[in-house]
Amino acid sequence: MRAISSLIGIIWAYLSTIRILDILDIVIVAFVIYKIIRALRASASFRVIRGVLLIVVLLWLASILKLNVVSFVLGKAFEVGLIALVVIFQPELRRFLERVGSGKFTGILNRHSANKEMEQVITQTVISCADLSKTKTGALIVFEREIKLDAPIKTGTIINADFTSELVKNIFYPKAPLHDGAAIVRSCRVAAAGCMLPLSSNMNLSRDLGMRHRAGIGMSEQSDAVVVIVSEETGSISVAVNGTLKRHLAADTFEKLLRNELMPEKTESARKLWNFKKNP
Numbered sequence: 001m002r003a004i005s006s007l008i009g010i011i012w013a014y015l016s017t018i019r020i021l022d023i024l025d026i027v028i029v030a031f032v033i034y035k036i037i038r039a040l041r042a043s044a045s046f047r048v049i050r051g052v053l054l055i056v057v058l059l060w061l062a063s064i065l066k067l068n069v070v071s072f073v074l075g076k077a078f079e080v081g082l083i084a085l086v087v088i089f090q091p092e093l094r095r096f097l098e099r100v101g102s103g104k105f106t107g108i109l110n111r112h113s114a115n116k117e118m119e120q121v122i123t124q125t126v127i128s129c130a131d132l133s134k135t136k137t138g139a140l141i142v143f144e145r146e147i148k149l150d151a152p153i154k155t156g157t158i159i160n161a162d163f164t165s166e167l168v169k170n171i172f173y174p175k176a177p178l179h180d181g182a183a184i185v186r187s188c189r190v191a192a193a194g195c196m197l198p199l200s201s202n203m204n205l206s207r208d209l210g211m212r213h214r215a216g217i218g219m220s221e222q223s224d225a226v227v228v229i230v231s232e233e234t235g236s237i238s239v240a241v242n243g244t245l246k247r248h249l250a251a252d253t254f255e256k257l258l259r260n261e262l263m264p265e266k267t268e269s270a271r272k273l274w275n276f277k278k279n280p
Contacts, residue, residue: 128165138232140182156195
């Protein structure tokens with residue numbers, strides 16, 4: 001009992017030295033690490049991270065076992081690898097820094113009206129893509145979120161019009177002059193059409209994906225945009241987010257996915273309300 005009391009006393013004495021700022025410090029670091037890991041897991045570079053962690057573990061084991069040659073070789077490789085990682089993860093680092101610097105601290109009062117506009121945009125998107133899918137008309141629609149897409153918008157034709165299904169179908173009509181590019185949606189309006197998008201650098205993509213799908217994935221890799229793709233060959237509807245492509249979506253699944261990505265706060269509120277009604 002004395003030993004237990006002594007141990008409890010030591011633990012209490014240690015805990016009493018922890019300040020509120022120390023807890024805040026730990027929470028901030030944990031949050032940053034969580035965001036970095038989440039961003040990397042969504043990219044194709046996560047396998048590289050696992051390889052780096054394996055090298056670190058081998059380096060640690062070599063130092064414990066006093067394998068001097070192995071430790072020297074792995075240590076030098078690790079030093080050179082740090083520079084290589086900056087080059088390899090350049091797109092991920094850029095996207096992470098853009099997201100950090102594009103936090104929205106304004107527009108809170110206009111959130112309700114923005115949600116109503118976004119609901120209408122999502123409804124019009126589902127209708128237009130369903131019609132385009134039936135006629136196997138290719139389409140590429142980019143929904144801008146926090147990261148601004150000024151560079152791709154400059155490559156197209158400025159439209160700045162209300163988002164309607166008729167406008168979308170006219171843009172991607174095969175004989176229309178802007179049908180080959182992408183339509184970019186900003187603040188619930190079609191900002192531009194005929195825009196050029198960067199192609200994906202992922203070498204593991206399926207060979208049956210065409211240029212439209214690769215451009216959509218590439219745009220989602222370099223920004224936080226939600227990209228909708230309608231295949232010209234099969235008429236299937238796909239959505240690319242954070243470098244991940246979800247293909248062959250049914251209409252209800254497509255609409256639910258758009259709501260989850262473009263209206264996450266309202267979706268979460270509806271889920272909480274449903275759980276409350278179900279379990280009061």
